[in-house]
Amino acid sequence: MIEFDNVSKSFWTGKTRKVILDRASFRVDMGQSLGILAPNGTGKTTLINMIAGLEQPDEGRITRKARISFPLGFMGGVVTRHSATENARYIARLYSLDPDYVESFCRWVCGIGEYFDMPVGTYSSGMRARFSFALLLALDFDYYLIDEGMPASTDPEFNRKAGTILREKLLNATVIVVSHQASTIEKFCKSAAVLRHGQLYMFDTLEEAKRLYDYETQG
Numbered sequence: 001m002i003e004f005d006n007v008s009k010s011f012w013t014g015k016t017r018k019v020i021l022d023r024a025s026f027r028v029d030m031g032q033s034l035g036i037l038a039p040n041g042t043g044k045t046t047l048i049n050m051i052a053g054l055e056q057p058d059e060g061r062i063t064r065k066a067r068i069s070f071p072l073g074f075m076g077g078v079v080t081r082h083s084a085t086e087n088a089r090y091i092a093r094l095y096s097l098d099p100d101y102v103e104s105f106c107r108w109v110c111g112i113g114e115y116f117d118m119p120v121g122t123y124s125s126g127m128r129a130r131f132s133f134a135l136l137l138a139l140d141f142d143y144y145l146i147d148e149g150m151p152a153s154t155d156p157e158f159n160r161k162a163g164t165i166l167r168e169k170l171l172n173a174t175v176i177v178v179s180h181q182a183s184t185i186e187k188f189c190k191s192a193a194v195l196r197h198g199q200l201y202m203f204d205t206l207e208e209a210k211r212l213y214d215y216e217t218q219g
């Protein structure tokens with residue numbers, strides 16, 4: 001279970017306060033995959049980072065009673081002066097997994113050849129995205145967090161391979177995806193929410209959420 005209780009988050013820009021959440025309360029139970037619709041720049045990444053525990057609320061409480069992934073595409077846990085091999089083995093140890101398994105799984109999924117043993121700092125953005133995706137797939141979580149705004153791979157073979165593994169994993173997991181478009185959410189979830197004026201409005205169906213979202217964004 002993930003629960004937000006009266007959570008507020010805002011950023012001071014020097015002139016105004018950008019409000020992301022304003023005393024928002026909501027809960028995402030296991031098995032209830034949720035898509036969150038919000039226009040660009042309104043706080044999708046901040047919200048998913050708060051769910052992951054990467055950003056703290058200004059006020060309120062966030063309770064997490066499950067294994068929650070880092071957002072798909074997030075590179076914050078990767079040390080760029082180290083190779084993918086070293087990073088994969090280190091992260092395996094953090095999660096109490098077999099380093100040999102995590103290293104060989106990621107090496108196979110990434111398909112970046114000898115670069116797997118080179119510093120991550122020398123990778124293209126697509127190669128970094130592949131490595132971060134592979135790491136996510138090597139670990140087991142109850143909730144998977146997907147931020148459509150994160151860098152993604154454009155390599156079709158990798159996307160096919162990683163997409164197949166992800167779909168298998170998601171059969172037994174709960175997904176939370178943030179996006180500015182309903183078509184992204186449709187791939188993962190039936191129920192959806194709309195982030196609007198610092199509140200999360202929850203709906204049983206994506207159709208209902210879309211109605212409010214379209215009304216807000218298209219007038």
Ligand SMILES: Nc1ncnc2c1ncn2[C@@H]1O[C@H](COP(=O)(O)OP(=O)(O)OP(=O)(O)O)[C@@H](O)[C@H]1O
Nearest residue numbers: 011012013018039040041042043044045046047149
């Ligand atoms: N550390 C920060 N300091 C000040 N403003 C910030 C900070 N982080 C985010 N913001 C602002 O908060 C707002 C929401 O940012 P966020 O990245 O969460 O939005 P987003 O919906 O994911 O954006 P996009 O769709 O462009 O990826 C933006 O206006 C952003 O400039």
